[in-house]
Amino acid sequence: MRRGFGRGRRGPGLLATVARTAVVAGTATAVAGRVDAAQQAAAQRQQEGAAAQEQLRQMHLQDRIDSQVEARLAGAAQAAPPQAAPAPARPSVDELHAQLTKLGELRTAGLLTDAEFAEQKARLLA
Structure with a gap:
């Protein structure tokens, strides 16, 4: 007498194996897409932060240069005898x-x- 009458062969059939493979491949693709998007977003945020820091560094450098120039001009003005102050040049x-x-x-x-x-x-x- 046969056991499991009507079951056919043992284990999953071809269709079940193909379906399972498709589900696994689809899940892997979705996860890889999300990971890639997250990595790209992090890289873009890092680039924007670096650009903002560079702009800030440029501003601080320009401020230091301006203050040094002002200090030298003030020192030169104190050392020079008082004269009629020329009108400041308008930009x-x-x-x-x-x-x-x-x-x-x-x-x-x-x-x-x-x-x-x-x-x-x-x-x-x-």
Whole structure:
């Protein structure tokens, strides 16, 4: 007498094996896609952070240079005999526009607060 009458052969059939393989392959593809997307997002955040740090470093460097120039000019003004002060040279409209545009970009990038932006803008327009 046969055991398991009507079961046919033992183990999963061809269709069940193909279906199981498709499910495993689909799951692996989905997981790999999510991992790749997460890695790309992390790399982009790192690049943006590095760019923001570079801009901040450039601003600090420019501030140090400006303060050194001001200090030397102040030292030279104290050493020189008092004379009639010449009128300060106004920057050209193109230079002023370029500086204001740069300030706007820094504020948009989040490197300047609105208060710092307003202060620098007032200094430029004064």
